[in-house]
Amino acid sequence: MKALLYTPSLPRFFAARVLGKRFPKGLLPLSLTQLPLPERQGFVRVRVRLSGVCGSDLALLYGKSPPSISPFFSFPAVLGHEILGEVEGSLVAVNPLLTCADRGLPPCPKCQEGEEGLCQNVAEGSLAPGMLGYNRDLPGGWGEWILARPERLYPIPAHVPEERAVLAEPLAVVVRGLKKLKPWPKEVLILGMGTLGLLALKALRALGFSGKVYAVAKYPHQAERALAFGADGVYGSAKEALLERAKRYRHLLFEGYRGGYEAALEASGSGAGFRQALTLAQEGGRVLLLGAPGLDWADLSPFWFKEVGLVGSYTYSPEEFAQAVGLLPELKGLEGLIGGTFPLEAWPQALSAKGKALFSPQGSNRPNVL
Structure with a gap:
């Protein structure tokens, strides 16, 4: 063959x-x-x-x-x-x-x-x-x-x-990850409107999430699709999304933020996306890692200074795979x-x-x- x-x-x-x-x-x-x-x-x-x-x-x-x-x-x-x-x-x-x-x-x-x-x-x-x-x-x-x-x-x-x-198969990864956000937050911000991000946006609505969903889209065609898939708002960059919801503080050469989003879902698979998600999550918020960044650096202070929680999704159980297949007619x-x-x-x-x-x-x- x-x-x-x-x-x-x-x-x-x-x-x-x-x-x-x-x-x-x-x-x-x-x-x-x-x-x-x-x-x-x-x-x-x-x-x-x-x-x-x-x-x-x-x-x-x-x-x-x-x-x-x-x-x-x-x-x-x-x-x-x-x-x-x-x-x-x-x-x-x-x-x-x-x-x-x-x-x-x-x-x-x-x-x-x-x-x-x-x-x-x-x-x-x-x-x-x-x-x-x-x-x-x-x-x-x-x-x-x-x-x-x-x-x-x-x-x-x-x-x-x-x-x-x-x-x-990628939908099953998304289904498993979204389950880890339960009990549902009132809002979710999705970083990255590639395949995983758009699957997550569509699946959130199919799974009954009724809160607000915001998206960060790098390209205009991704922004258009995000809105068509049910996003309540789309930002052109993580910085734009952050400044919309968080207060900025400065000291000498450094800056920090308070506030953000209840749940930040990282779907770009990049180290930069992971760092942005940690910054975008509000105090006590959660970060869901759907993308697959490898070796990279990150400021770990959000885990203790803001008590941000981190979960990931790599594969699935047989039931989650079956659930993803069952969702296909709706999507x-x-x-x-x-x-x-x-x-x-x-x-x-x-x-x-x-x-x-x-x-x-x-x-x-x-x-x-x-």
């Missing part, structure tokens, strides 16, 4: 880390190759219809992943963990986690609690470390076929467009987040796409909307 294989290279990792998006795409450690069809007892072969390019995939390719998590993934690997598949003519969303049950192990304490996203055995058992997309034994969605155990496959509700259905318009659908051969163009990029590994003819 055709697949995009990521093979680690320390020189390219460090060069990409320094140059970021300026690093030549042709030198990224990614190659289109032919691999044997995957087989494994107890797993079902799934034909990949669509697979998304996630911010964590880009972080890996551009050397931004934190080294501390590297022991829990294995390479070379076919990337792609946001997967819409097809089994016997039916569309399914694929839960990409590989936990105790997948690894032939008795359940760890977290799996016993139903918290598979916190499985303590992700580097143990009969499989290499990692989940689909970050595992050398099982290919991810940037190839024509994957393997998954039957209970990892969730039927897509009728009449849900494929370009919306492929967002089930009309999510398919508008897609910035283009590409064959595997066009991976350099996919990594440069504006908006959410998808791979169509089987090569079906889909228009690119750039």
